Amino acid sequence: MLEPMEPSNAIARRMLTTAMALRPGGFPDAIRRRLEHARKGDRDAAVQLGVLLLDSHPAQSFHLLQGAARQGAGLAAAALLHHARNHGGLWPELEHWLFGLAATGYPLAGPLKTAMAEMPRTSRAPVLTTAPEELERLDTAWPTSEASRTTLSETPSIQSYNAMVSHASCDYLLATVWPTLRRAEVFDPVSGRTSLDAHRKAYSTSIPRSFQDLAIARIVACMSACAGTSAAFAENLAILLYYPGDEYKPHLDCFTSDDGWASAELAAQGQRRATSLVSLNGGYGGGETKFPRLDISWRGKKGDVLTFNNVTGDGAADPLSLHQGMPVISGWKALASLWLREQIPGTDGVAQRAD
Structure with missing residues (x-):
């Protein structure tokens, strides 16, 4: 359906390559297809690939x-x-672009200005x-879940992975979703609806597959791989933002049978x-992810991943997976959060059920 619209519709081009990437083994082909779009003048394609390839293929990214x-x-x-940080400092043209970006209300203008002030000039x-052969190795951008893993708990399994998501990708994700952040709501398993609740004080948004x-x-894909599964089992990606005083009190992420909506x-x-x-940023105080029944706390650096199982070996809700987002004391904290299902969710990553 999307291919006939590919030459003339930028949204169709984005959706087409995302659909390609979601197929088993389809990510390298999707990157090459997106590179064709960038070469033909698709600015968004160039930005996305530039961010994606920044660490693995710096020259192509640049x-x-x-x-x-x-x-x-x-x-x-x-x-x-990020290239300036790795290659000698800010050059005049980039400095001009960045000052212009900060003046437009760019959501990460504060960290951007701090980074500029601390960077040498060139x-x-x-x-x-x-x-030329670099373009044939674009599949090396595919993520792995094996690097820098630390086991925080065996039962339930709680794993920490260092530096799995690039800083550029963290910034890109935050800047992309920032305008859609709203006060977070809490799910009610009785009604199957969400509402504001003092149990959870934060801002949140989500990204359906069709918008990725x-x-x-x-x-x-990286978050899913770290959790030992594929992105096919993922719900919509959620982004959470906590300001001073915001927190998420102790809760379980899994459902419990109730003879109603949850069942x-x-x-x-x-x-x-x-x-x-x-973890999408640093520089804040407080805000640890804590497992109170295990006396385990995690506060990752920017780009670090934390995964944990919500169920026991027989599939029952694991009470030891109870966790909380501790109050942020200073600055602001941003997280990307992904729930992985036992079965593949419905269309666009939204869980569906028969009425």
Whole structure:
């Protein structure tokens, strides 16, 4: 359905390559297809690939982002800051772009200005050469869940992974969703609806599959892989933002049978088997993720992943998985949160059930 619209519709191009990436083994082909879009002038494609490839293919990333920034893409200029950090400092053209971006109300303007103030200046942009064969190795951008793993608990399984998501990807995700953040609500298993509740003080939003691009899909794939499953079992990616005083009091992520909505949900889609979190920023006080019944606390650095199982070996809700987001004392804290199901969720990552 999307392919006939590919030449003329930017949204169709994005959705097409995301759909390709969600197929088993389809991510490398999706990257190459998106690269074709970028070469034909699709600015958004250039930004997404520039962010996605920043660590694994820096030269290719640099040229994509520089081209998009010259077309006026603010997110490309923000991502180029990471290149400046790795290659000698800010050059005049980038500094001009970044000051312009901060003046537009860019949501991460505060951290952006701090980073600029701390960075040396250089007279010209770095020269990064892209080898032709580099384009044949784009599949190396696919994530792995084996690097830098620390086991915090065997039962339930609680695992921490260092530096799994790039800083550029964290910034890109936050800047993309920031305008959609709203006060978070709490799910009521009796009614199957959500509402504001003092138990949870934060801002939140979610990203359905149809709104994901390759840069965001990679984050979801990485989070899923760390939890030992595939992105096919993931609900919509949630983004959480906590200001001073905000917290999420002790709770379980899984459902319990109730002869009502929750039981129907369990029968239709299975349990929320695992949870995967990514720390999207640093520089705040408090805000640890705590497991009070295990005396375990986690506060990851930017790009770190935490995964934990919500059920026991026989599939029952595990009371030891009780956890909480401790109050933020200073600054602000941002997390990406993903629930992984036992069964594949319905259309667009939303759990569905028969009435």
